[in-house]
Amino acid sequence: MTVLFGAVMIYGIYSLLCATLFVVLDAVDVAFTEAAVGTGISTILMLSALSLTGSRIEIIHRKKPILALCASLGLGAALLWGTSDMPQFADPSAPANLHVAPYYLEESSEQIGIPNVVTSVLASYRGYDTLGEVVVIFTAGIGVISLLGRTARRRED
Amino acid sequence: MTTFLGLLNYWVVIALMMTGLYIVIAASNYIKKIIGLNIFQTAVFIMYISIGKVSGGTAPILTGQPEVYSNPLPHVLILTAIVVGVATTALGLALIVRIRSAFGTIDDHDVQEIISE
Amino acid sequence: MQQHLVLHLVAKILIPFIILFALYVQFHGDYGPGGGFQAGVIFGAGFILYGIIFGKNLAVRVVPLPLIYCMTAVGVLLYTTVGVAGMLLGGEFLNYSVLLPDSVAGQHIGILLIELGVGITVASVMISLFFSYAQYKHPDEEQNDEQD
Numbered sequence A: 001m002t003v004l005f006g007a008v009m010i011y012g013i014y015s016l017l018c019a020t021l022f023v024v025l026d027a028v029d030v031a032f033t034e035a036a037v038g039t040g041i042s043t044i045l046m047l048s049a050l051s052l053t054g055s056r057i058e059i060i061h062r063k064k065p066i067l068a069l070c071a072s073l074g075l076g077a078a079l080l081w082g083t084s085d086m087p088q089f090a091d092p093s094a095p096a097n098l099h100v101a102p103y104y105l106e107e108s109s110e111q112i113g114i115p116n117v118v119t120s121v122l123a124s125y126r127g128y129d130t131l132g133e134v135v136v137i138f139t140a141g142i143g144v145i146s147l148l149g150r151t152a153r154r155r156e157d
Numbered sequence B: 001m002t003t004f005l006g007l008l009n010y011w012v013v014i015a016l017m018m019t020g021l022y023i024v025i026a027a028s029n030y031i032k033k034i035i036g037l038n039i040f041q042t043a044v045f046i047m048y049i050s051i052g053k054v055s056g057g058t059a060p061i062l063t064g065q066p067e068v069y070s071n072p073l074p075h076v077l078i079l080t081a082i083v084v085g086v087a088t089t090a091l092g093l094a095l096i097v098r099i100r101s102a103f104g105t106i107d108d109h110d111v112q113e114i115i116s117e
Numbered sequence C: 001m002q003q004h005l006v007l008h009l010v011a012k013i014l015i016p017f018i019i020l021f022a023l024y025v026q027f028h029g030d031y032g033p034g035g036g037f038q039a040g041v042i043f044g045a046g047f048i049l050y051g052i053i054f055g056k057n058l059a060v061r062v063v064p065l066p067l068i069y070c071m072t073a074v075g076v077l078l079y080t081t082v083g084v085a086g087m088l089l090g091g092e093f094l095n096y097s098v099l100l101p102d103s104v105a106g107q108h109i110g111i112l113l114i115e116l117g118v119g120i121t122v123a124s125v126m127i128s129l130f131f132s133y134a135q136y137k138h139p140d141e142e143q144n145d146e147q148d
Helices: A003-024 A028-053 A066-085 A101-111 A117-125 A127-148 A150-156 B004-026 B030-052 B072-103 B108-116 C005-027 C036-054 C056-062 C065-088 C103-135 C139-147
Strands: none
Touching: A003 A028, A003 B030, A028 B030, A028 B072, A028 C036, A028 C103, A066 B004, A101 A117, A101 B072, A101 C103, A117 A127, A117 B072, A117 C103, A127 B072, A127 C065, A127 C103, B004 B030, B030 B072, B072 B108, B072 C036, B072 C103, C005 C036, C005 C103, C036 C056, C036 C103, C056 C103, C065 C103
8 A cells, every 4th residue: 555655645735725725815926836836846856755765654553642642632722722812814903914014015116116015025125034045945955965966975985 | 803713714723733743743654754744834834824814905916006915924934935845845855765775764663673773 | 657658748748838937937926926936946847847757867968967056056146146236336235226226127127136046046956856866776776786
């Protein structure tokens, strides 16, 4: 039974459903990214890894992880208790929507002059963040190349 | 407009988050652990995006007419987080492939046994 | 995957459109949904599709791996160069308003360039990730190959 293959495919479908949820929540850029990255590239990378590690696993009935279940449920209950004084869904006066977002929405057409506010915040107002993210991607790419690339193994020999 | 279901988004997020956490702790297969981490990650994405939603708002692409827009800031943060997420997932999978090379298995219990021998 | 005629034909028809769509997303990101991150991923997906369908050996001839490894750094360098250019022209790091005499036009060109840098890095990292997995062989299997 190819259990892991099924798990990866279900993860891809879950990711696509998340993308549609993001469209409903008005985050079209995020939905686009999630559909391309989460559904496309993540699934392909996981399948590539599966082709190297083997998709068939033996199902061994070990002791049920009761402790893990209790820990997750306990933490979940604590978090649920904590939501009681969070702002309501889609509340225009929630603190998150009052800080810098109105500034970006009002000023970006004059200061940056491009219609997509997400792009102008991403590239201009928060250019430092994006630079950091690009460096993280670059570093992760180098990490994978040095873990799996030819040069790493030649040195081992 | 305080309603009981106004906090539904947080409950969905917490349910997904705890599912991911449970998989990370309980699954002994490393690929399943990575999938659990990814589910946890999407829960965080949904939390940020749902916080940025404004009722009656549209996607933050300026059209010139006075309209209500959703908060663009969480979108920016999550957009970059998704791509960084796939890069770190790839790094984790690469480590798993190397573990498979070194130990011949990708199951946490088996790896622990081999190490303790 | 090397023998499927239908897959070969469909891939050959699809790949140019995937890359065209990636370029559209890249340069239309200022006006609609899109930008460097998405465009890079779609661009990479086009080459990954080629690699899956036609095999690793042909794909490496289309995109040489050393070139891809260099491009990962070129994107980051382009991004930081735009930032440093802002400093040299009298502004702050990553201040695009000083790049051109008109501050809004400077913002336009700055955003276009750094999105291009993001796109180049993301696309080449995605391609190099895929080829790293595709070319990897477990050490024990590699020895068997050499014996054959």
